[in-house]
Amino acid sequence: MTVAQLEAAVARLGFAPSIDDGGELLRDAAERAMAEILAVRPRIGRLLLRHCPETPLLAVGSPGEMRGEKTFSLPEGGSFYAESVGSGLLTVRRGHGTETHVLEPCVRGGTRVTVGAIPTAAGEVTLCVRGEAGFRLLVLAIYASPYAAAAPPVSPFDGSDYELSALAPDFAGLVGAPRLCDGTPLCEGEEGDYTLEGSRLHLAPRHACELRLSYRRRLTLPREGEIPLCAEEAALLPLFCAAYVFLDDDPDKAAFYLGRFREGLAAILPSREAVSAFRDVTGWG
Numbered sequence: 620m621t622v623a624q625l626e627a628a629v630a631r632l633g634f635a636p637s638i639d640d641g642g643e644l645l646r647d648a649a650e651r652a653m654a655e656i657l658a659v660r661p662r663i664g665r666l667l668l669r670h671c672p673e674t675p676l677l678a679v680g681s682p683g684e685m686r687g688e689k690t691f692s693l694p695e696g697g698s699f700y701a702e703s704v705g706s707g708l709l710t711v712r713r714g715h716g717t718e719t720h721v722l723e724p725c726v727r728g729g730t731r732v733t734v735g736a737i738p739t740a741a742g743e744v745t746l747c748v749r750g751e752a753g754f755r756l757l758v759l760a761i762y763a764s765p766y767a768a769a770a771p772p773v774s775p776f777d778g779s780d781y782e783l784s785a786l787a788p789d790f791a792g793l794v795g796a797p798r799l800c801d802g803t804p805l806c807e808g809e810e811g812d813y814t815l816e817g818s819r820l821h822l823a824p825r826h827a828c829e830l831r832l833s834y835r836r837r838l839t840l841p842r843e844g845e846i847p848l849c850a851e852e853a854a855l856l857p858l859f860c861a862a863y864v865f866l867d868d869d870p871d872k873a874a875f876y877l878g879r880f881r882e883g884l885a886a887i888l889p890s891r892e893a894v895s896a897f898r899d900v901t902g903w904g
Contacts, residue, residue, distance in 0.1 A: 628857035652859035662836035698766035705754035714740030736766035791837035
């Protein structure tokens with residue numbers, strides 16, 4: 620069924636050659652109907668996520684007060700990440716290159732985050748931190764990768780974020796927990812392995828791993844071509860759309876068609892003994 624065929628079917632339900640309120644009203648009703656059908660017969664997508672967080676060359680931190688000066692030396696490094704409270708100085712040296720960062724207190728307290736590049740000159744990398752009274756160096760991490768403003772260094776203790784809608788444009792929600800390739804599920808929660816807010820997945824593990832995700836797919840109504848539903852599902856669309864189109868002019872007719880849609884939806888509901896995931900044979904699954 621195409622959108623044009625859907626509009627014609629709705630007009631026939633109203634015993635009219637055409638409908639006056641087509642266009643966006645019809646599309647809105649059709650998309651709502653598709654959402655209800657997908658709630659009964661979800662399309663399941665699969666996603667392989669390669670989680671490869673960079674392991675820092677150095678990661679230190681302490682909640683206690685730091686007075687005086689501390690020096691950290693490594694044979695290499697490209698960028699750094701620091702969290703601090705209070706007033707201090709961070710000096711980064713490599714060969715003849717030196718950069719000094721003033722670590723000032725945040726307005727109204729809080730944690731100051733400082734990121735930057737390590738000079739590219741040859742030689743050992745040295746980071747010198749000097750703090751005044753009340754200064755605390757919460758986190759200091761040095762990474763091998765060079766500094767990039769588009770993707771600056773992050774805390775080695777904060778985990779990683781992934782926008783699943785960017786990885787899978789039809790993403791509508793996770794089905795179960797992400798799993799390792801051996802089938803082991805991750806634990807959800809602030810103290811667990813992952814959290815999900817909308818389509819943003821936050822992973823706590825700092826080790827590299829491959830994750831398998833199952834998700835509910837979102838289907839959209841095309842401007843042209845076939846609507847991505849099988850025949851028995853597409854047959855329900857005119858009933859739901861007619862209920863919307865005729866609601867103001869003939870509420871009784873709208874209620875009748877909405878009731879028929881509900882009956883048809885119940886008829887295609889899988890039984891409890893059936894497999895919960897609907898096998899999509901339309902070519903869009």
